[in-house]
Amino acid sequence: MELARNLCIILLTGILTENFVLSKFLGICPFLGVSNKFSSSLGMGAAVTFVMMCASLVTYPIYYGLLVPLGIEYMNTIAFILVIAVFVQLVEMVLKKYIPPLYKSLGVYLPLITTNCAVLGVTLLNLTEEYDLLESVVNSFGAGLGFMMAMLIFAGVRGRLAECDIPKALRGAPITLMAASIVSLAFIGFGGVVENIFGA
């Protein structure tokens, strides 16, 4: 029971209060770059969630099984980014060969994910928070869902923006950033929600 409660707290914190995009500023490039269509937001969100969970699963044994016993914890950035880069390639090849429909819908987003700071970010965050394997995976699942939710909400906002008459200097990136600012402001409203639900 204690375990389930703990995992729920981690999951909800990742989705709502500590939203990766809107409060931690991780993965801003895909958030702003791909969120102009609903379908691409959904695909990107799903691909990021999947890769994040797998990356957490893979980096955990590498850190605690290889880097810590050898006393080279400071190599974690290099090791993790290599693992993520290789892993993304592997996922792409496996999906292409064995699950073509899934590759068709997710595959296009995979090359972008290697350099997505949200993926490296979540694996490093798992270390600083000292999560165990299960908590790491749940944390990355929550982070991925939060990322997807932020992207979907923002895709809706941008759909409306596209039909507006915007002052010339603000067109393009500035108005997008300002809209993101307002969405982020809305997410501040979730502060304290998780603590109140679980009485933590």
Added chain:
Amino acid sequence: MSYMKEFTKGIIKENPNMVMLLGMCPTLAVTTMAVNGLGMGLSTTFVLVCSNVVISLIKKLIPSAVRLPCYIVVIAGFVTFVSLMLQAFIPALYSSLGMFLSLITVNCIILGRAEMFASKNKVLPSALDGLGMGLGFTLTLVLVGSIREIFGAGQWFGITVMPEVLEPMTLFILPAGGFFVLGAVIAIVNRIMKKKPREISCQNCPNAGNCYSGGCMQNQENGGNE
């Protein structure tokens, strides 16, 4: 003279985050204080110069199929070096930058310069290009950081500058303020430089060649004025 041009283009004309709209994550995340922006900017500049030099030295040895992983490993090596140095000599900055110091590795400015410039040019121009781009990045970070710190905390580099009558607007320190200030800064730069409006997109992203997602393709068709 052309060397001078490689150096100066990154500072204003092709400023990596205000004009080319790259590297948004650190620009937003660490700029709650001007001094953090300065530290982050200089760390990134160091990594950028070193990785540009190394990559332009070894560009002929790297097979093009695996060049991105190679670049990332070179960059990650320098990032590790910088973070160990900061941890030893400026621990306060190290702890306030936190995770974003490691995340310099995936800063798209660095990978972008490696892919677009260092892999095609000689060592000296690459170093100057890296230095100019890094200083341009630092300039933006300090600018955004200053605005957020002055309005959000009433201080600049830790010195109180706003009269006490004015209540600091905490909003500017919050994530929402980061998005807003950066948006406003880009809008002003667009206005002054009479740039055509540009969307944040994948067109400058080093992976753009591999990426066929609908969003990217659409952005490539619409955006861009170079």
